[in-house]
Amino acid sequence: MNENKKTLGELLNASYSAFGYAIGFSCLVNLLMLTAPIYMLQVFDRVLPSQSSDTLVYLTIIAILAIIVYGILDIARAQVLTRVSWWIDNKLSPIALAKSLDHTLLGGSYAAQSLADITTLRQFLSSPSIYAFFDAPWIIIFLIVIFLLSFPLGIIATLGAIVLLSLAILNEKVSRKPLEQANTLHMNNQESISNSIRQAECIQAMGMMSPIVSKWLHNNEAVLAMQCTASDRSGIVLSFSKSIRLILQILILGVGAYYVINGELTSGAMLAASIIMGRALAPAEQAIGAWKQAINALQAYRRLQHYLSQPETRPPEILLPKPQGRIDVNNLLYIPAGAKKPVIQGVQFTLMPGESLGIIGPSGSGKSTLARLLVGIWPPTNGTVRLDGANIYTWNRQDIGNHVGYLPQDTLLFKGSVKENIARMDKIEDAKIISAAQFVGVHDMILHLSHGYDTDTSRYHLSGGQAQRIALARAFYGSPALVVLDEPESNLDQEGLAALELIYKNAQKSGITIIVVSQRPMLMKHCNKVLVMRDGHMERFGLYAEIIR
Structure with a gap:
């Protein structure tokens, strides 16, 4: 289930x-x-x-x-x-x-x-908007009470309730479509502006501010136009309903006074009927005013219901023992959603625990895609990646995080301290954090930061190389059995590149299976094996000495 x-x-x-x-x-x-x-x-x-x-x-x-x-x-x-x-x-x-x-x-x-x-x-x-829907059933009860006080006043109140409820239904009809369209456009606009904010450096460097703002403004105008249409229609209905309600109050008092004059109704009953009618009609008027919020909530509920009822992307898996680091890649095929051409096809190899593999190839050859498949981020279209015989994609994500390290091509640190980032935002264990930092040769660099391991990465401006080296420590935190590094040399200076060689040596000594993706063949000299990718296929695979000459 x-x-x-x-x-x-x-x-x-x-x-x-x-x-x-x-x-x-x-x-x-x-x-x-x-x-x-x-x-x-x-x-x-x-x-x-x-x-x-x-x-x-x-x-x-x-x-x-x-x-x-x-x-x-x-x-x-x-x-x-x-x-x-x-x-x-x-x-x-x-x-x-x-x-x-x-x-x-x-x-x-x-x-x-x-x-x-x-x-x-x-x-x-x-x-308070939801109160109108809780109170709505009481309209009938209040109308019955008015009928008990005076039948003619009950008729007036009932007709008034019917008119106001009709206006509430009319309000739903005329405002629902523009509100739904406005919500959809707003979601798309927010997604677009979030993407632009992530590209702020590029926008500033290449003078893209004007077209980006113009595009956002155009989309935002469409949202505002739809919201304005809905608000105008709802406002007209709401104003009309208020006028109807005031007219009904006057009619109740006027007709009631007539019956009081003729001795057919007491003054107390007249005033009581007026108050009760106001209470009876209040939910209908409140519903008109709260309809926009109600539609937004209903849409949100339906989206959540549909979203959360979708099947899991990963089938459930039992907790497995700690792996040794053997990797078996069997006839791997990957076709992205909506695409027809494979990005990865026919890739297969085996790495024993403690072995290292360098993956090289030109841009667009599928190296980064293969790296994501190797750590189980994406499910292969066909074939499997197995860690100690178990399908790595279906492995329990929380559990496998203790055994796998990964450095993505675009390195980002989470908002928090350096030690929190190295500890993968989990429980702080100082010994394990320092061990990971020393393993990748970044311990001294961290100590020279303003607050050492407690430095807030969101407030202290770290260089690209510093962030990269901290992310490397995160990848090796907890002595994982498998580590996949996607272009770890990016942003690194000579000191960082020297530390990278130290990482390769330490990984081999520790029996960690390490896979490195790079466009620099010379960085593969510490790898046991090399895989050359081209157009998503394995062009060559073998020992370093055989491939790099």
Whole structure:
């Protein structure tokens, strides 16, 4: 069974009880809202004619106590909805984040939006906007009470409720499409601007600011136009509904006064009916005002439901013992999603524990793609990469992180301290951190930073070479069995390149299987074997002395 689907179902089932409490509190809150009209009815129809001060005091005390209870229950309802929205967020966010990180590697476009959708859902569930939907069923009950007070006034209130509910439906019809289009355009625009921000250096260096801003402005204008259309339509309906409600209040008082004059209705009943009608029509008017937020929440819910119910990209796997580092690549084929031509085809080789392999070839030959397949980032279209006989792609990701190190072509450090980055943002173990730094020859460099291992990488400007060497320490943290380095020499100066040779030697002494991707054949001299890639195929494979002459 899909674990995410199961978890989502469990979340919904567990939330039903909390929403049940919220509905129960809403029932009591709405009942207690009858306090004011009942109090007014009793004062005008009983207390004033009888001139009874004692009755007035008792009624006032009871009404005040009822209003206090009303306030407590209203607070309780708000807190229940706030807590359940937080609980859903806390449960869903880790699942969505993990799934997003996995799907992003496979080109998923929605991954980054999933957490924003959870926030949208949480904000709606904890906002007063949702009260309109809890209170809506009470429209009928309040109308029945008005009928009990006066049949003609009940007719007026019912017709008014029908008109306002019709306006709410009309508001949904006229605003839904532009809101959905605006939300879609906004998501695309945010994705585009996030990509531009990541390329800020390139934009500044090549004077691309003007076209980038112009493109964003054009897209943003389309979003604003759609939102403006929806707001205009919703605003017209909302204003019309307010006018209708005021007219109904006047009609209730006017018709009520007519019946009071003719002795067919008491003044208390007239005022009570006016107050109750205002309460009966409030949910419909609130729904019109909250419709935009409700549509956004509904869209977010549907996207999350669809996203989290998708099958796992990796089948479940049991925890396996620590590998020795044997690599078996069998007839590897990789075709990217949406492409027809293979990027990798027919690659196969074996490395014994402790052996090293250098992968060289021209740009576009598939070296970096092969590196990603070797550490299980992407699933091969056909064939397998096996670590100690187990398919590396299906290996438990949390577990395999203890046995595999990886340096991507584009090195980025996480926001945090140097030691947190070396420890892979996990539990800080000083001995293991220092050991990894010494292993790659970066210990002294780190000590010369402003705060040593506690230096904040997001605040202290590290050079490309410094970041690269810290990332190398991260790759070798915890003595992994397999390490794959994609162009580790990039950004390195002579000192860094000398340290790189030390890394190769230390890896061989430690029995670590190491695979190095590079465009420099001379960097392969410490590798046991060399693989030459061209157009996604193995052009040559063999010992270093045989390949590099």
